[in-house]
Structures are given as C-alpha cells and as structure tokens.
Amino acid sequence: MDAGQTEALLNPVQAIALVGMLGVGAQWLAWRFQLPAIVLMLAVGLLVGPATGLFIPDRDIGPLVQPLISVAVAIILFEGGLTLNFRSLADARPAVRRLVWIGGPLGWLFSSLALAWGAGLGWESSIVFGGVMIVTGPTVIAPMLRQARLPSRPAQVLQWEAIVNDPIGVLVAVLALEAVLASYTAITWTDAFWTVTGGIAFATAIGLAAGVAITAAFRRNLVPEYMKVPVLFVTVLAAFALADTWLHESGLLAVTIMGLVIANAELPSYSELYRFKEHATILLVSGVFILIAASMDFAVLGQLNWRAGLFVLLVVLVARPLTVLLSLRGTNLPFNEQLLIALTGPRGVVLVAVSGIFGNQLVQVGIEDGALIAPLAFALVLVTVVLHGFTLAPLARSLGVSGSGAPGLLIVGGNRFTTGLAKALKNQEVDVLIADPNLAHLRLPRSEGIPVFYGDILGEAAENSVEFIAFQDILAATDNDAYNTLVATDLAPEFGRDAIWQVVRHKDDRPRHSLPAGLGGQTLNGGQTLTQLEDMLREGWIFRTTRLTDEYTLEDWRAARPGVLPLILVSDKRVISFVADDASLKGGAGTRIISLIPPEIAEAIRKAATDATPASALSATGDPGAERVTPLPDRTDPAASA
Structure with a gap:
C-alpha cells in the first residue's frame, strides 16, 4: 500500500489520540500479562501502520511527526539525566566511566566493521551509522530493567551507559557525517571540525546554564510550587531548541547535561518533579514507539537481504560483547555481571530517528547505500528489543545476577x-x-x-x-x-x-x-x-x-x-x-x-x-x-x- 496516495482515515487530533490509547494500552497489557512492554508497542505500531494502513503518521499527522519525535526524545533524555545521581553510582562508577571512555570508541569501531563486513555498506555510511550505534537505548533499557528486577549495580551500569552514551553516540555520528560531507562537498575539513566542536561546546554551555539557572530559581523560591513543572518543561524545550540552532541533534547533549545538574543539586522538591516527569516519560515512550513502528514501510524493509541478518548477528554476538568485556576488564565487577551487561544491548528510538535523518543526508550527496541505514536501524531495534525483552530476566537468573526469581x-x-x-x-x-x-x-x-x-x-x-x-x-x-x-x-x-x-x-x-x-x-x-x-x-x-x-x-x-x-x-x-x-x-x-x-x-x-x-x-x-x-x-x- 502506498501510504502517500491513500486517503487519510483519521484527522490529526484523532491520530494523536489513537497513538496515546495504543501506547498506554500496550503498556497496560504488558503489565497485566507480564510481557515486555516495548515488544507489544512495536507489534501494535506495525499492526495499525504498515500491516493494515489504519494509521500512517506522515499521512494522518503530517510534517509534525519528526518534530514531535525529536521533542519527545529530548524530554526522555532529560528525564534520564535526572536519574543520574552521582551518589547512586557507588561501586558502579569505574564500570560506567570505562564504558563511556573506552566502550564508546570501541563500540564505534566494532559497529563500523560489522556494517562494512556484515551489511556490506561503504566506509562512509559505516562510520556514520557506526557512531549512532554507540547508543544502547535508554527508552528501552528502563522498562526492561523494571521488569527484570536486576540488582542495583548492573542495573545502574546499564542505565548510566544508555543515558550518557546516547548524546555522545549522536555527536560522534554528527562528527563522522560532517567529515563525509566535507569530502563530498565544498565544505572544508577545518570548517567541519569547528562546526562540530563549537556545537558541542555550545550545547554543553547551554545545558550547564539551564541546569544551574533552574536549580538557583527553585532553591531561592523564585518559582511557585505549582509552576515548577511547567517552568522546567519550557526550559528543557528552550535548551534543546537553542542548542540545535548551532549543530543539529546537539540539543540531546544539552538536555542530558541539564538533567544531570538538577539531579545532583539536592533540590527539596526533586522527588515530586521526578515523579511527574517519569509519568510523562511513560506516555512519551509509548507514543514514540507507536509512531516509529507505524511509520515503517514494508517496501523499505524489503531492501534488506541476508546480509542484514549477518549484520545483526555480528552486532549482538560479537561487537557488543567485545566492546563491554574489553572495556570492563580489570574492574571490580564480577564476570557474571560483566557478561550480563555484554549480552544486553537493546537499541531504541534515538537510533531509528537519527539514522533516518543521517541516511537521507548521505543519499543527497550521492552515497546510495545511505538509503539502507534506516531499514538496518529498524531491523536492529526490532531484533534487540524482542531478544532482550524476553531473555534479560532468564539470562540474569541463569548467570546468578538477579537472585531469587520471586521478589x-x-x-x-x-x-x-x-x-x-x-x-x-x-x-x-x-x-x-x-x-x-x-x-x-x-x-x-x-x-x-x-x-x-x-x-x-x-x-x-x-x-x-x-x-x-x-x-x-x-x-x-x-x-x-x-x-x-x-x-x-x-x-x-x-x-x-x-x-x-x-x-x-x-x-x-x-x-x-x-x-x-x-x-x-x-x-x-x-x-x-x-x-x-x-x-x-x-x-x-x-x-x-x-x-x-x-x-x-x-x-x-x-x-x-x-x-x-x-x-x-x-x-x-x-x-x-x-x-x-x-x-x-x-x-x-x-x-x-x-x-x-x-x-x-x-x-x-x-x-x-x-x-x-x-x-x-x-x-x-x-x-x-x-x-x-x-x-x-x-x-x-x-x-x-x-
């Protein structure tokens, strides 16, 4: 079915209401029947989208789909930053530090090799997509951890890695994309370098300034209690939009840093703020996954062949385990916890959303295999979400990490x-x-x-x-x-x-x-x-x-x-x-x-x-x-x- 030529069955208001009902309904069914929520949301999105044509986001909502997804991802990352309290790291701090500073570059390298040798992409598309693949998906890690009930140390490592590496992976991909564009267009390497480094510095400054400003305003009671959540949300959106004016997608870094600053400020009303945003994040995660799955076109997925399966296997069984085990070598984490983290690497919304944007830019400068990035990203997300959603809890029990099965x-x-x-x-x-x-x-x-x-x-x-x-x-x-x-x-x-x-x-x-x-x-x-x-x-x-x-x-x-x-x-x-x-x-x-x-x-x-x-x-x-x-x-x- 050609989504672009079919008549819209829903108006934008009805479509947005349907997204909310489907997302929350899938979450409730997952809770009721003890199933992975992410898997149900993807299945529901595919069912109402490409399978039946009942809801096609680009057709029924229009050009607002991508901005809605971008804003939702920004708020999700900000809420994730709010969970990054340094005191909660305890003995997981060395592991997280290694997964960021060592695991990031290793993940980029191994993912790029998996794309080149497994999926058969050229080096340009491989290094761009490989940078995005550093991201492990905070939108999917949190629901999986909630269901698997892991002990705090491996759970903290997985959560911190996902949230901290999320903006880093996007910025690494931006750096690679600028380098590729510089070799295919009139942009000089020097201009590309200063664009990226300047954008990172600007986003960092915006995030720090926004976090410090909110902390000072709330601590000095410059904002009444009933307005704290609205002011916080507006500031998040402003920081995201302002950082993006310099460098596309750098707003993700700004909002993550902003959340990190607030999380460690010991605000008296922090618990109330966090709980409200946690509820909002559940709604946003539900909506984003429905939108992503419903937007997928089976014709695009049809471009994939056996090499896509080889690529996914290399990522899950080789690239991810090697990255984690090499990064965590010599830390105080027991090997069974290291192995659990190495075999847990679900990808999420950010990977799909950013890959589609970068793939289109590569195609525009004449790199044809850039068109395969979006379907490869969706295939990786689908496989890892289903795989880890069903196997994380049994794997943890078999490795002796989750303790007793019954809380x-x-x-x-x-x-x-x-x-x-x-x-x-x-x-x-x-x-x-x-x-x-x-x-x-x-x-x-x-x-x-x-x-x-x-x-x-x-x-x-x-x-x-x-x-x-x-x-x-x-x-x-x-x-x-x-x-x-x-x-x-x-x-x-x-x-x-x-x-x-x-x-x-x-x-x-x-x-x-x-x-x-x-x-x-x-x-x-x-x-x-x-x-x-x-x-x-x-x-x-x-x-x-x-x-x-x-x-x-x-x-x-x-x-x-x-x-x-x-x-x-x-x-x-x-x-x-x-x-x-x-x-x-x-x-x-x-x-x-x-x-x-x-x-x-x-x-x-x-x-x-x-x-x-x-x-x-x-x-x-x-x-x-x-x-x-x-x-x-x-x-x-x-x-x-x-």
Whole structure:
C-alpha cells in the first residue's frame, strides 16, 4: 500500500489520540500479562501502520511527526539525566566511566566493521551509522530493567551507559557525517571540525546554564510550587531548541547535561518533579514507539537481504560483547555481571530517528547505500528489543545476577511481631529484610538470622545500600504511627499503593484522627495495632504456616482454624500476597497460609508436636495439611515462648 496516495482515515487530533490509547494500552497489557512492554508497542505500531494502513503518521499527522519525535526524545533524555545521581553510582562508577571512555570508541569501531563486513555498506555510511550505534537505548533499557528486577549495580551500569552514551553516540555520528560531507562537498575539513566542536561546546554551555539557572530559581523560591513543572518543561524545550540552532541533534547533549545538574543539586522538591516527569516519560515512550513502528514501510524493509541478518548477528554476538568485556576488564565487577551487561544491548528510538535523518543526508550527496541505514536501524531495534525483552530476566537468573526469581518483603520496624513474620517468610524461602533506624530494635531479628538494615529507609544510605528492586511489597510496622504513614506515603509512588501495607494506627477509627485517603498504606487483616499484635504474641498466639493440598483445601483449613488471623499467602512460586480481609483469602493446592494462631489452638499444636504418633498428631491438630510452627523466643517473657 502506498501510504502517500491513500486517503487519510483519521484527522490529526484523532491520530494523536489513537497513538496515546495504543501506547498506554500496550503498556497496560504488558503489565497485566507480564510481557515486555516495548515488544507489544512495536507489534501494535506495525499492526495499525504498515500491516493494515489504519494509521500512517506522515499521512494522518503530517510534517509534525519528526518534530514531535525529536521533542519527545529530548524530554526522555532529560528525564534520564535526572536519574543520574552521582551518589547512586557507588561501586558502579569505574564500570560506567570505562564504558563511556573506552566502550564508546570501541563500540564505534566494532559497529563500523560489522556494517562494512556484515551489511556490506561503504566506509562512509559505516562510520556514520557506526557512531549512532554507540547508543544502547535508554527508552528501552528502563522498562526492561523494571521488569527484570536486576540488582542495583548492573542495573545502574546499564542505565548510566544508555543515558550518557546516547548524546555522545549522536555527536560522534554528527562528527563522522560532517567529515563525509566535507569530502563530498565544498565544505572544508577545518570548517567541519569547528562546526562540530563549537556545537558541542555550545550545547554543553547551554545545558550547564539551564541546569544551574533552574536549580538557583527553585532553591531561592523564585518559582511557585505549582509552576515548577511547567517552568522546567519550557526550559528543557528552550535548551534543546537553542542548542540545535548551532549543530543539529546537539540539543540531546544539552538536555542530558541539564538533567544531570538538577539531579545532583539536592533540590527539596526533586522527588515530586521526578515523579511527574517519569509519568510523562511513560506516555512519551509509548507514543514514540507507536509512531516509529507505524511509520515503517514494508517496501523499505524489503531492501534488506541476508546480509542484514549477518549484520545483526555480528552486532549482538560479537561487537557488543567485545566492546563491554574489553572495556570492563580489570574492574571490580564480577564476570557474571560483566557478561550480563555484554549480552544486553537493546537499541531504541534515538537510533531509528537519527539514522533516518543521517541516511537521507548521505543519499543527497550521492552515497546510495545511505538509503539502507534506516531499514538496518529498524531491523536492529526490532531484533534487540524482542531478544532482550524476553531473555534479560532468564539470562540474569541463569548467570546468578538477579537472585531469587520471586521478589520478597521489605519490613520497616524491628519488633517481636515483624521478626516472627519475617522468620515465617524466610522458612518459606521468601526474601525478607527488616529496616529500623533504632539499632536496639534490630537485636531480636538479628539473633533470629533475619537480614537487617540499620538506618532510615527513606534516607540516602538506604538508596545506596538496600536493593529495593528485590522487594515487591512494603510493610511499615514500627512503634511510631506517624513514621509508618510517612514511609507508606513516600514509597507508594515507586512500589504502587497496592503493594504498601502498614499496621493500623492508634485511634484510627476516630474522625478527629483520621487521615486523607491519599496518605498511608493498606492496613493488615484484623485491624490490630502493633501494640495489640505484640500483646497477642505475649498471650500465647503463634505464627503458623499451612500448605494447602488437593486433600486439604482452604475450606478444610477454615473449619479447623476458628479464630485464626491469616496474614500472608505464599504461592508455589514464592510470590507473596497480603490478606486484606476474608474476601481476599483465596488459594488452591500449593498455596501456603501464614497466620497467627490463638493460644488454645497453639496449645493443641504444641501437644501434637510432642506426641510421636502421627495419628495422634493429626487428631490433636485436626489438620492433615503440611504445617510449620515458627517459634519466636520472647526475651521479656520466657514463659510465652512458642
């Protein structure tokens, strides 16, 4: 189908609305069915675009498509720069530095050789496209890391490499393009050199000035709180546009530097700014991938032959691994982490967008194979996104980098109740960590072999020391109701409000002391405060884990356990879910129920445990399911030990 001659099916407003719905819809489906979001977005874009002709961006939106993509990429890179806090690098700093200073030139060299020997391009197109291929794609790395749940060190290395090398790769390609144009046109080498170096210096100055200006204005309260995000966005667009007036695509460098300056300025409103832009970036990434995929023409892709496949294989299996392994040689990264980074190199929006522009410029000066750059770029993006989207998490697990496949529970507050709950979870091979700013509160969990973190979970030390990505849920259960609410409210945007839990506050049922719905987390089943839960343990309640089977169902468990307090369900894959109320207590064979057992049933369990006859044990407990008691010594009341 010739997109240029078909009648538009949508007006620009309808087309933009469709892009938003398709992008966000693909992201939701990816979350719902645990699939790589980038893969779904590409598939949806191809389906509505070249496959059916329902939506063709150039036809339905017009000449605004490329400017929209450019602005979206600039904002995405700026948001990426905001994540580059130097304190978060910790022991990943040497690796990132090497991947930029050593990996950049090596990546350019190996990518150019793969283009020349694999795809059969001439040296002019190879060095230009090879420069762009330094970029690994921050637009695709972030969603993949979010799904794969890698530890912080390899995740930080991949994220920093993608964001820092993104503008560098574009500028290297610009340098190569200017050199090629100088040899094919009347432009002198000297003019080309000063154009590029001047543009880089100008973009750097713009980015630094914009970042310093925003930091000073926000710190001195020259901008009201409600206008900070609009002012920030306008400044990003202005910096991008101004830098681009000197050297095309240098605006990407300016906005990345601007984000880097703001990220390390320790602004008091930084968290709110970052969260808002993170949401905007999700929308922009969705829209850009739909636009890119829908703009692709199958006729253009038809220009590719077997050499395109050879080129992709050389990049994925040779150029990328060699670049990373040579760059990281001698660093403190374990080899399994180096190998994971070497085998992870997805390309994204910037590669496709910039390659198309540079390829057209090469064709205009008579370099015919420049027309192959755009389809080769799209093929590389498509293959690497699908490949890494489906294999990153399994690869990390096979290399021993991702730890356990199931994320665990982060408990804030060390006390008898949380220690007993943590020990029950640990017995079921669920990762658990107890954090508390009071060292004395961590003595009991430490004595029981529970991993602990001493410090404020909201502080800077926690950001650098706690592997937040290893935990799916948060339970705030300190003896300070206000701190519990603060923790739940602060971590809710990152983990999701459905994953944040806290013990019931004192006087929570009184209107005078009630909080707005947006504060705090979900409350534990039963509605007990921490004091009441601690009193229950002292009265003889015990933690009990019961595994349901085909013979011993949930209904049997309910009948045999009157008055129990179910707290957490653990699936056969070690995925936990809190029990909010009786309606949420569901499970089949293989599900394990962690609950608090009343004293009278606990006493029957103790008697059954001391009886050597299985039949009498079954009679005493009335429960043929596989069970486990979690004893927890009470250092203040030895008589209450389970």
